[in-house]
Amino acid sequence: MSDKHHEEGHTGPIKNSKQLLITVVLAFILPVILIIGLVNFVGSAPKTGAGVGMHELAQAQRIQKIGSIEIRDANRPLRGGEDVYKGQCAACHATGVSGAPKFGDAAAWAPRLGQGFEALVQSALKGKNAMAPQGGGEFNDLEISRAVAFMANAGGANFPEPQPEAKEGDAK
Ligand code: HEC
Incomplete structure (x- = not known):
């Protein structure tokens, strides 16, 4: 043994x-x-941050369409503001995640409308605080500006839907 x-x-x-x-x-x-x-x-591991609504924000940022690679048809018909809003902006603006001015909430939009349409479009394109830049992804700048007009109008503004500038050789 x-x-x-x-x-x-x-x-x-x-x-x-x-x-x-x-x-x-x-x-x-x-x-x-x-x-x-x-x-x-x-x-x-969940990447958490301080503050209320961070979870929803993280979720919305995960599902928001940014930087997706896509073969685009330059001549495709431009999307209208409502379309873009539903596709890209509603994730945050429908519920007002992290202080996003809520769709149709005139009180939330009033102080922002004062900046004028161009400034609002710039915020949407370049991002502002919790809002990521929206310029990339599926939509072009004009479509983003249409979404801004659509949202702002629901919040009490009266911006016309932005139209593409007529290019030379455009059949009109
Ligand atoms: C990830 C969430 C999120 C998404 C998606 C989002 N937004 Fe926002 N948005 C915000 C937040 C948060 C604010 C408030 C920013 C601030 O003033 O601190 C905001 C503010 C704005 C403002 C007001 C900016 C200003 O200068 O007062 C506009 C206009 C706007 N968004 C347009 C859009 C458009 C158009 C889209 C879609 C193309 C979009 N947003 C998508 C979160 C989002």
């Missing part, structure tokens, strides 16, 4: 080349799996 233990103490648990191979493979693979698991765990 004690002899056997003595033997094992010298030779160790690896007794043939197959066991050695298995040990070597496991010694490499296990840490790799562990590291992958750790990376995934850290990557998936």
